[in-house]
Amino acid sequence: MRLRVHCQNRVGILRDIVALLADYGVNVARGEVGGEHGNAIYLHVPQLLHAQLATLKPSLEQVSGVFGVRRVSLMPSERHQLELEALLSSLSDPVMSIDMEGHLVAANRAASQLLGVRVDEVPGLSLNRYLPELDLPEVIRRNNARVNGLRIRLKDATYLADIAPLHREHHDDVASLAGAVVTLHSADRIGERIYQVQRQEMRGFEAMFAASPRLASLIHEARRMAPLDAPLLIFGETGTGKEVLARACHLASQRGQAPFMALNCAGLPESMAETELFGYAPGAFDGARPEGKLGLLELTAGGTIFLDEVGEMSPRLQAKLLRFLQDGGFRRVGADDETYLDVRVICATQQDLLALCGQGLFRQDLYHRLNVLSLSVPPLRDCLDGIEALAGHFVDRAARQIGCALPTLSPAALARMASYHWPGNVRQLENVLFQAVSLCETGVIEPAHLRLPASGAPAGLAGIDLDGSLNDILGEVERRVLASLYPQHPSSRQLARRLGVSHTTIANKLNRYGITGSEG
Structure with missing residues (x-):
């Protein structure tokens, strides 16, 4: 069990709290000081039972300077570690941290796969084993600044390495160097990398190419809705750019500097979708991480969550999402305590949600909660x-x-x-x-x-033979257009004015296709 003790920042308060726990025979495995002003103490007490906490809590709150005691799911360091792991695992490029002796300290999954080891086997590995001809610590000392695009050879492949030095405390001299973070980019894919960077930079409304009046009208509507801090429901077929529009609305809102996270609800089993969105508590089920897992909602705190294909959500997830929309609260899988967050919800679907409501496949109360603002993206x-x-x-x-x-x-x-x-x-x-x-x-x-x-x-x-050449196909389309419009414009001159071409052009085409009344 993990406890958060909200308390005064005074000398000796941690000693008093731990002494009280010791008197009750409760062992403290780990403790941390946190809070904005050091006004909270976090304690990891693995053997503490719920019944014991009910007895202990009044005594703890009588300690001078203690304002309140409550259970929490994670220690601050555990939360920081989970956030760091989530960030690193989301990167497709290999990322490694090394010390000034050339030993690996940590690496993400992509880097461990490149090195041919498990992630937990990385700490302590010597970089000389993989880069015998390059002394990276010496490169770091010599430059003592960020290095971009250093060409290296690793595992018979060429990479461009970005090296960011790490300094102790706030010093920036060579003596304070503690190591570096190394990010590897495949030299063969460097053009793609540059393109992806360009795409990420152009991700607001300026990235949406308003080539037609309908798209321009959609973007105009979206710009007006973006600053409104309310749920937004986006309708549109697959490939129409619903996520691009959602991201643009996020960036144009007051939450634009906060995280934007996306989850596609289609094709995910209910249990996986639930843990991805809401996370789980330590030891929630067999195979769960002992420290638990943060869900996308918590990683998005203060920002925007984008739920694609929301119509595919199971009834259980629909109920949890409805609860979150109502009061901002939810429970992680396997947790007893409530978590409350401020997150804007944007959803997208290519289904008719009202029809699903009529079939009992989607909650009508959830539909109305989501459909506060709505946008419809036209097909191409x-x-x-x-x-x-x-x-x-x-x-x-x-x-x-x-x-x-x-x-x-x-x-x-x-x-x-x-x-x-x-x-x-x-x-x-x-x-x-x-x-x-x-x-x-x-x-x-x-x-x-x-x-x-x-x-x-x-x-x-329908009825047009698409097996011929392009000229044959276009000729048949042209013939049908002329045959369809001629009864309403029964002369080559009238039809020419209607289609915006010369009288001679229309007369020749009417003759070619044998459409009656081709004379001027």
């Missing part, structure tokens, strides 16, 4: 008037990442994109164009470079 097929500008934006970004000359999009390629139904929306368009830029060697992207699956054509293309 409804924004094709801006696809040329959007495609140019993605081509430019892909060329920068790959490091090649900027290719152009041929009219046939643009026509192919404009006639496609884009089931994967903006994400699919971006992926297709990145691949097209990598395949293009002539400086012009043609339809052959666009790897688009032909399955699942929308109803708008």
Whole structure:
């Protein structure tokens, strides 16, 4: 059991508290002083039982300077360690801490996998074993400043190392050096790294390319809603950029400098989703960490949590989320005490939540709690008037990442994109164009470079043979458009004005397709 004693910061108070526990025969395994002004003492008493605490608590609160005693889930150092582990494990690049003798102190999972050892086997390993030709401590002493992009050879692969020196206390001279944190980046993926950095920098509303009027209208609505500190529900198909919009709303709010965490509720078993979101107490179940685990909500304290595919939540999780939205409180898995947090909730779904409510699959009270503010992201097929500008934006970004000359999009390629139904929306368009830029060697992207699956054509293309060439397909679409509009504009001149082209062009096309009344 872990206790937090809220107390006065006076000489001897810790001795008085520990002496009282000793009189009761209770052993203190560890103690820490915390609080903003050193006004709290944390005690780890593994053998203390609930019944004993009920007896002890009044006596402890009678100690001079003690204001209150309550149970907590974690000691401050344990919380700090969990937060550090969560941060390191979220990094895909290998990160290591070394001392000035060249021994490893700690490493994240990516680094331990690279070295071929378990994370708990890292402390004490000599770096000379892996880098015999490089004296990193000497590099650290010689520079005594951050080093970026040092090329090293490790395990038959080339890496660019970023080295951040660690100093004792607040000194910055060579004598105070305690070691360094080393981050390794694969030299083969350095272009991708730069691209990812660029993407992270452009992650607010400025990262949203308003290529069509509908998207511009959506961004205008979102900007107005972003500062409002209330739940936000975002509707939209897969790949439309719901998380990008949620992040932009977070950054434009008063919470913009606080954490933004995301959890996709689809495909996660109920138990895993619950521990990821709410965390668990020490020893909550077999295989649990002895120190417990912080959930995303606690890691997001003061910031914004983004729950994607919220319609996939189990009834149990829906109930816990509803409780949190009502009063900001929840219990970790296996915990007895309540945790209260200030976190804004933004949810997204591609399902009809009202229909799910009618089927009894989603709580109606939760729906109304979430749907205080709402935004609907249109699918790409409804924004094709801006696809040329959007495609140019993605081509430019892909060329920068790959490091090649900027290719152009041929009219046939643009026509192919404009006639496609884009089931994967903006994400699919971006992926297709990145691949097209990598395949293009002539400086012009043609339809052959666009790897688009032909399955699942929308109803708008029903009856059109998609097996022919692009000219054949576009010709059939053109014929249908002219045949459909001609009865409302029964002359080539009227139809030409309607479509914004010359009278001669329309007359020739009406003749070509045999549409009656082609004379001017």
